[in-house]
Amino acid sequence: MKFQPDIGTPIPRVDAKEKISGAAAYINDIDMPGMLYAKTLRSKMAHGKIIKRHYPTLPEGYAIIDYRHIPGTNIVKAIYEDWQIFPVDEVRYIGEPILLVVGENKDVIIDILEAIEITYEEMEPQFEWIDSVIHYHYEKKHGSRPFADANRIIEHTYETGYQEQAYIEPQGMIGYLDQDKMTLIGSIQCPYYVKNAVLMALGWENERVRVIQAHVGGAFGGKEEYPSLIACQLAMAVIQVNKPVKLIFEREEDIIASTKRHPAQIAMKAAIDSEGHIMALKVHVGIDAGAVIGLSGVVLSRAMIAATGAYTIENLDVTGDVYRTHSVPTGAFRGFGAPQMMFAIEMFMEHIARNLGKEPLAYRMAYVAKQYDLTATSGTFRDPILMQKMIEEAMKRSRYEEKALQYQNLHRYQGIGMSFFLHGCGFTGSGEATTIKAKVRLRREASGVVHILIAAVDMGQGVRTAMRKLVAHMLEVPIDQVIYDLPDTDCVPDSGPTVASRTMMIVGGLVARAAQRLGMEPQIAVEIEETYHQPSEIQWDEARMQGDAYPAYSWGVNVVEVAVDPVTGEVSVVGAWSVYDVGKAIDTLMVRGQADGGLAQGIAYGYLEVMRHHQGKIQQRNLTDYIIPTAADMPPMETYLFDNPYAYGPYGAKGVGELTLVGGAPAIAKAIEMAIKRQITKIPVTPEMIMELMTHGED
Amino acid sequence: MAKIEWMLNGTPISSDIDLSMRLLDYLRDHQHLKGPKEGCGEGECGACAVLIDHQIANSCLVPMANVAGHEVVTIEGFAKTKRYQIIAQAFIDCGAVQCGFCTPGMIIATESLLHHQPQPTISEIKVALSGNLCRCTGYNMIIEAITLAAKRGRGEW
Numbered sequence: 001m002k003f004q005p006d007i008g009t010p011i012p013r014v015d016a017k018e019k020i021s022g023a024a025a026y027i028n029d030i031d032m033p034g035m036l037y038a039k040t041l042r043s044k045m046a047h048g049k050i051i052k053r054h055y056p057t058l059p060e061g062y063a064i065i066d067y068r069h070i071p072g073t074n075i076v077k078a079i080y081e082d083w084q085i086f087p088v089d090e091v092r093y094i095g096e097p098i099l100l101v102v103g104e105n106k107d108v109i110i111d112i113l114e115a116i117e118i119t120y121e122e123m124e125p126q127f128e129w130i131d132s133v134i135h136y137h138y139e140k141k142h143g144s145r146p147f148a149d150a151n152r153i154i155e156h157t158y159e160t161g162y163q164e165q166a167y168i169e170p171q172g173m174i175g176y177l178d179q180d181k182m183t184l185i186g187s188i189q190c191p192y193y194v195k196n197a198v199l200m201a202l203g204w205e206n207e208r209v210r211v212i213q214a215h216v217g218g219a220f221g222g223k224e225e226y227p228s229l230i231a232c233q234l235a236m237a238v239i240q241v242n243k244p245v246k247l248i249f250e251r252e253e254d255i256i257a258s259t260k261r262h263p264a265q266i267a268m269k270a271a272i273d274s275e276g277h278i279m280a281l282k283v284h285v286g287i288d289a290g291a292v293i294g295l296s297g298v299v300l301s302r303a304m305i306a307a308t309g310a311y312t313i314e315n316l317d318v319t320g321d322v323y324r325t326h327s328v329p330t331g332a333f334r335g336f337g338a339p340q341m342m343f344a345i346e347m348f349m350e351h352i353a354r355n356l357g358k359e360p361l362a363y364r365m366a367y368v369a370k371q372y373d374l375t376a377t378s379g380t381f382r383d384p385i386l387m388q389k390m391i392e393e394a395m396k397r398s399r400y401e402e403k404a405l406q407y408q409n410l411h412r413y414q415g416i417g418m419s420f421f422l423h424g425c426g427f428t429g430s431g432e433a434t435t436i437k438a439k440v441r442l443r444r445e446a447s448g449v450v451h452i453l454i455a456a457v458d459m460g461q462g463v464r465t466a467m468r469k470l471v472a473h474m475l476e477v478p479i480d481q482v483i484y485d486l487p488d489t490d491c492v493p494d495s496g497p498t499v500a501s502r503t504m505m506i507v508g509g510l511v512a513r514a515a516q517r518l519g520m521e522p523q524i525a526v527e528i529e530e531t532y533h534q535p536s537e538i539q540w541d542e543a544r545m546q547g548d549a550y551p552a553y554s555w556g557v558n559v560v561e562v563a564v565d566p567v568t569g570e571v572s573v574v575g576a577w578s579v580y581d582v583g584k585a586i587d588t589l590m591v592r593g594q595a596d597g598g599l600a601q602g603i604a605y606g607y608l609e610v611m612r613h614h615q616g617k618i619q620q621r622n623l624t625d626y627i628i629p630t631a632a633d634m635p636p637m638e639t640y641l642f643d644n645p646y647a648y649g650p651y652g653a654k655g656v657g658e659l660t661l662v663g664g665a666p667a668i669a670k671a672i673e674m675a676i677k678r679q680i681t682k683i684p685v686t687p688e689m690i691m692e693l694m695t696h697g698e699d
Numbered sequence: 700m701a702k703i704e705w706m707l708n709g710t711p712i713s714s715d716i717d718l719s720m721r722l723l724d725y726l727r728d729h730q731h732l733k734g735p736k737e738g739c740g741e742g743e744c745g746a747c748a749v750l751i752d753h754q755i756a757n758s759c760l761v762p763m764a765n766v767a768g769h770e771v772v773t774i775e776g777f778a779k780t781k782r783y784q785i786i787a788q789a790f791i792d793c794g795a796v797q798c799g800f801c802t803p804g805m806i807i808a809t810e811s812l813l814h815h816q817p818q819p820t821i822s823e824i825k826v827a828l829s830g831n832l833c834r835c836t837g838y839n840m841i842i843e844a845i846t847l848a849a850k851r852g853r854g855e856w
């Protein structure tokens with residue numbers, strides 16, 4: 001056996017060179033002969049009936065594409081099928097796409113858009129959270145019954161706002177007919193989601209739709225389900241004009257019309273016994289789906305399942321509702337319901353302790369989950385949990401105790417906050433086993449070159465590097481002997497979407513198994529296939545939300561230190577420390593990249609990123625109004641990894657991507673609480689909120 | 700339409716062009732230089748950055764009229780230099796590239812900074828990057844890459 005460095009030892013990212021030189025082709029960098037452009041006409045009304053459409057006479061070579069051009073079903077295939085490709089006679093949110101104008105010259109397209117008149121009859125829009133479309137409930141052990149014997153009941157309600165993915169590359173796609181095959185190239189996370197959506201919209205047979213990934217300039221969930229909508233619209237246009245058509249969003253359209261993180265309101269109630277212990281929690285999670293339910297039910301269930309965060313609470317009663325309103329649709333965003341819940345539970349545990357006059361850190365530590373504890377949904381934490389050690393490490397690295405003591409006693413507007421959290425890896429519940437059924441293939445050519453055939457998308461997280469490294473390492477061949485092209489549904493099987501922190505653990509696990517079999521295969525030119533099977537001990541009852549919601553969990557601790565300007569309420573982030581258990585890092589440098597980027601988004605969710613709507617109209621229009629962190633906003637970040645190999649992950653790897661986002665907001669909110677000595681129940685904690693709290697808030 | 704004389708990536712050119720056209724569109728659509736990217740079209744993200752007379756500029760905000768008599772260098776032109784090699788290698792070694800959409804602009808920002816300040820401090824780097832947004836990295840690894848490039852490239856700037 002040759003000497004092999006540890007799998008985690010960093011290697012250069014395989015696509016770094018082409019990205020640095022500008023040669024990597026993102027969707028807007030691709031042009032095709034005879035290509036036309038498309039632009040969207042959007043609803044200006046939150047709720048209205050379309051009474052009349054006046055379309056101008058079109059110059060030669062231009063077309064208007066609307067619902068009448070849909071040969072199949074006027075629905076974008078997602079989990080909850082209420083998403084129209086184009087509205088027929090009713091618009092349900094500002095920014096809803098009504099039609100496309102297609103043609104060669106962008107200026108002429110704009111003129112046509114301006115000449116189109118849509119006459120609406122205004123209908124009453126609904127922005128209150130009253131129309132519950134999905135309601136879930138589960139209990140643990142005695143549910144809420146211990147409340148009857150409680151010595152004291154503590155309750156708080158927590159609120160979180162919108163968050164915009166703000167990938168730097170806007171949404172975009174190109175469609176064309178290749179013979180009679182509808183082909184779509186796009187900035188997408190899930191090639192097969194797009195393919196299946198287009199199949200349904202066209203009503204064509206499977207072989208006639210092909211989806212190819214272009215380089216993706218960031219996604220963060222924003223390119224999970226949303227590109228399916230664009231793809232369906234574009235496919236209609238391509239059929240009409242019979243030429244390649246390109247659709248690229250402008251930043252403003254992307255901000256007002258694409259899916260965001262669900263705003264949430266989470267009501268938490270604790271039954272406390274005479275010694276100050278938590279007997280039971282009662283939790284209600286409400287999320288705003290906007291006008292389209294789409295994936296919201298799955299977002300809600302992930303949030304609800306995370307109700308106790310990194311803690312074990314004996315009795316639970318958890319309910320949740322997805323509300324439909326006439327505002328912009330919300331959808332997938334890194335963390336998928338968990339960031340909202342993690343903020344609520346982390347703050348609540350702190351607030352319970354303070355309300356009881358107990359030292360918050362010690363109080364929280366006593367509830368941190370241990371191996372073999374029951375999860376919120378009465379599954380079992382089967383694998384070792386290293387949280388106690390990880391918390392000690394985080395405290396040591398950040399000098400938490402010393403700083404906390406100092407900041408609590410001095411009124412210098414400095415603070416340090418620490419969050420504990422976990423993230424379930426892979427699809428929630430039985431999703432992997434029953435819906436996704438991931439399939440992967442490895443093909444070795446006679447030359448010995450091995451192709452990784454999976455549908456996983458590299459959107460910056462580095463999966464192409466990690467997968468090639470994994471296979472090269474297992475087969476003990478140089479990495480350039482292993483090929484992993486950008487996925488094309490005509491060439492790769494459906495290994496599932498690139499979401500839910502599943503790619504390395506689930507898809508990578510299958511790839512590793514296939515590589516192992518390939519290594520033992522005497523024949524050189526051969527193809528190996530692996531399909532996902534749920535480990536038999538993992539059982540899930542979907543209807544009752546009981547059992548093991550995830551096959552494995554990644555764990556984390558974040559510490560964030562801040563200084564608050566007492567005059568303006570401005571927060572500066574001074575330092576950030578993280579400790580993670582992701583099983584085993586397949587590349588420590590790439591994990592650090594995820595850790596830095598995820599924490600930046602998580603912290604910014606907590607204090608910086610403000611998005612609101614007024615009567616359904618998003619108030620932020622561009623990256624000047626919607627502030628994301630710049631280099632000046634980010635402190636030095638230190639990350640430490642604890643190995644804790646998971647039996648079914650490749651080399652023990654578990655999920656990484658989302659974990660790194662979910663702890664940021666509560667950590668910074670706690671730090672700000674310490675700095676201003678006020679209780680925070682709402683994010684983002686803006687300077688205005690800080691000033692208001694300092695004047696009127698509670699300790 | 701009017702005629703302008705300028706330099707693009709080291710070559711003098713004269714273009715008969717609509718003077719209000721954005722430099723970004725000219726580069727991408729007329730010269731097929733796709734390295735500068737459009738992330739916002741409003742001067743906020745820096746993905747479209749180029750060098751104009753060694754100084755970083757957002758090409759989405761520059762009308763062609765303003766390039767007359769000036770020297771424009773895109774990532775494609777800069778990629779032919781030794782300084783580029785040093786910066787690129789530092790970005791690779793420090794893991795400063797994720798989705799890569801901001802990266803050409805970040806490289807241009809680095810060159811613009813090091814041209815004016817070959818040994819920048821961390822705060823000078825942060826100021827130099829203030830017009831370049833990155834949603835993937837949280838900036839730390841980019842800052843490290845720039846520090847490393849400055850160190851390795853001592854004497855090159």
Ligand code: FES
Nearest residue numbers: 738740742745759
């Ligand atoms: S595209 Fe020019 S600054 Fe964003």
Ligand code: FES
Nearest residue numbers: 798801833834835
């Ligand atoms: S690497 Fe993705 S935006 Fe910077």
